[in-house]
Amino acid sequence: MKQKIQVHVADDHKILIEGIIAVIDTDKEIEVEGYSLTGKEVIDWAKEKTADILILDINMPQYDGIEVLKYFKLKKIDMKTIILSSYDDVKLVQEMITLGASGFLSKDSAGEHIINAIKAVHADEQYFSDAIKSNLLKLYTGQKVESGERPESTIANSLTDREVEVLKLIAQEHSSPEIADILNISQSTVDTYRKSLLKKTNVKNAVGLAMYAVKNKII
Amino acid sequence: MKQKIQVHVADDHKILIEGIIAVIDTDKEIEVEGYSLTGKEVIDWAKEKTADILILDINMPQYDGIEVLKYFKLKKIDMKTIILSSYDDVKLVQEMITLGASGFLSKDSAGEHIINAIKAVHADEQYFSDAIKSNLLKLYTGQKVESGERPESTIANSLTDREVEVLKLIAQEHSSPEIADILNISQSTVDTYRKSLLKKTNVKNAVGLAMYAVKNKII
DNA sequence: AAGTATCTCCCCATTTTTGGGGAGGCGAAA
DNA sequence: TTTCGCCTCCCCAAAAATGGGGAGATACTT
Numbered sequence: 273m274k275q276k277i278q279v280h281v282a283d284d285h286k287i288l289i290e291g292i293i294a295v296i297d298t299d300k301e302i303e304v305e306g307y308s309l310t311g312k313e314v315i316d317w318a319k320e321k322t323a324d325i326l327i328l329d330i331n332m333p334q335y336d337g338i339e340v341l342k343y344f345k346l347k348k349i350d351m352k353t354i355i356l357s358s359y360d361d362v363k364l365v366q367e368m369i370t371l372g373a374s375g376f377l378s379k380d381s382a383g384e385h386i387i388n389a390i391k392a393v394h395a396d397e398q399y400f401s402d403a404i405k406s407n408l409l410k411l412y413t414g415q416k417v418e419s420g421e422r423p424e425s426t427i428a429n430s431l432t433d434r435e436v437e438v439l440k441l442i443a444q445e446h447s448s449p450e451i452a453d454i455l456n457i458s459q460s461t462v463d464t465y466r467k468s469l470l471k472k473t474n475v476k477n478a479v480g481l482a483m484y485a486v487k488n489k490i491i
Numbered sequence: 492m493k494q495k496i497q498v499h500v501a502d503d504h505k506i507l508i509e510g511i512i513a514v515i516d517t518d519k520e521i522e523v524e525g526y527s528l529t530g531k532e533v534i535d536w537a538k539e540k541t542a543d544i545l546i547l548d549i550n551m552p553q554y555d556g557i558e559v560l561k562y563f564k565l566k567k568i569d570m571k572t573i574i575l576s577s578y579d580d581v582k583l584v585q586e587m588i589t590l591g592a593s594g595f596l597s598k599d600s601a602g603e604h605i606i607n608a609i610k611a612v613h614a615d616e617q618y619f620s621d622a623i624k625s626n627l628l629k630l631y632t633g634q635k636v637e638s639g640e641r642p643e644s645t646i647a648n649s650l651t652d653r654e655v656e657v658l659k660l661i662a663q664e665h666s667s668p669e670i671a672d673i674l675n676i677s678q679s680t681v682d683t684y685r686k687s688l689l690k691k692t693n694v695k696n697a698v699g700l701a702m703y704a705v706k707n708k709i710i
Numbered sequence: 711a712a713g714t715a716t717c718t719c720c721c722c723a724t725t726t727t728t729g730g731g732g733a734g735g736c737g738a739a740a
Numbered sequence: 741t742t743t744c745g746c747c748t749c750c751c752c753a754a755a756a757a758t759g760g761g762g763a764g765a766t767a768c769t770t
Contacts, residue, residue, distance in 0.1 A: 285598045287605070291510020379504045386506070432716060445699040447756065460719050467759070477726090478757070479701040480664040486705055651746060666726065679749050686729070696756090697727075 283329035341371035375399035443485035560590035594618035662704035
């Protein structure tokens with residue numbers, strides 16, 4: 273008898289994991305190896321174990337999906353990954369592809385799609401949800417989307433630790449003087465971080481920063 | 492044989508619904524009557540059918556959970572409701588209780604909690620996730636939380652149409668001059684709305700407004 | 711040793727936001 | 741009819757955010 277496809281599921285919502293397991297259980301060729309509730313758990317898991325397919329949520333506490341993929345790339349861990357996301361964000365997909373993801377599944381999509389996605393990716397194909405595909409089409413009409421190894425990530429020149437700290441506090445409604453007080457640095461420094469955050473995230477004001485923080489599960 | 496508890500599930504993520512159904516199916520006393528993917532579907536469903544328990548997500552397209560509860564109150568529909576939420580937000584809970592919800596379940600909680608919540612609520616008890624309970628305790632030390640019929644909602648003196656319009660644009664990173672331009676009103680007027688928004692939502696700046704908009708699915 | 715990144719701080723000026731007040735017009739409800 | 745909510749606009753002033761520049765200290769890498 274053929275070996276079943278081993279799947280590991282990572283999402284911070286246990287209910288959702290149980291749903292995925294329930295759906296996968298209906299298929300004879302696929303098997304859930306285990307699950308993780310945070311990015312840290314995924315990384316710890318990957319140190320000792322592996323799976324044929326990793327289903328990875330982007331928004332997780334303690335290292336999000338992006339960080340996990342970056343870690344995999346760094347450690348040369350080569351695991352086929354299907355991204356699970358609430359946002360049909362093309363930019364995110366781009367980044368995911370450059371980070372080695374093979375599939376992109378919207379949380380809105382029904383269960384059968386998971387099965388199809390897993391089988392497609394396991395057969396070395398790529399799988400994208402319909403919403404993503406139409407979004408991509410709009411963007412790259414005529415151009416093909418390569419899964420190539422672009423050296424630079426298009427989005428997010430990765431924020432520094434301190435920048436993330438400031439970003440969190442901004443998203444928690446703190447003003448610059450307050451942040452300066454909390455972090456025990458001068459207001460000027462806080463403002464410097466504000467500027468670099470605006471540049472790096474490519475948004476136009478503090479509201480944009482807060483939204484960025486929400487989307488990237490930084491808060 | 493005793494009649495099973497009929498449950499209707501409303502959430503915009505089909506995977507999550509399937510998860511809940513899978514969990515509920517393991518219990519012999521409960522049965523899923525059906526599900527809805529948007530607030531509109533819930534309202535349409537409630538026009539003709541009913542259930543013992545409604546499991547209701549807050550964040551849904553086309554009328555969110557809050558709107559659904561408001562509709563129920565307006566139409567004097569009395570259905571026991573368990574709120575499903577990603578946020579352990581005490582303020583939200585308060586509003587939910589005043590709108591008649593009987594339970595509050597965090598999406599982080601595992602499946603068994605759903606079963607317990609359904610049975611508790613069906614037995615005319617209230618059910619709150621642990622995170623909510625500890626948050627409430629912090630706020631109301633010593634005070635008891637009534638499920639009474641307070642005439643006025645404590646939070647959100649319900650925003651006017653125009654305020655919501657301005658709020659949306661703020662959350663979309665627009666500045667006051669821009670908003671004035673978009674809505675074809677003077678900057679002064681926009682600033683007046685900013686002030687009343689800050690008062691009504693009880694946040695301290697534009698970032699807070701954006702967060703409020705996100706939480707209440709106004710954008 | 712030279713470069714690079716990060717953290718830190720400052721100067722400048724302009725724009726935007728916040729916070730207080732008042733006030734007219736309009737339509738619906740009491 | 742009068743009151744009330746909503747939309748609209750204004751004055752004023754202080755606080756905060758934005759945008760440009762420069763620059764020193766430290767630590768890590770090549």
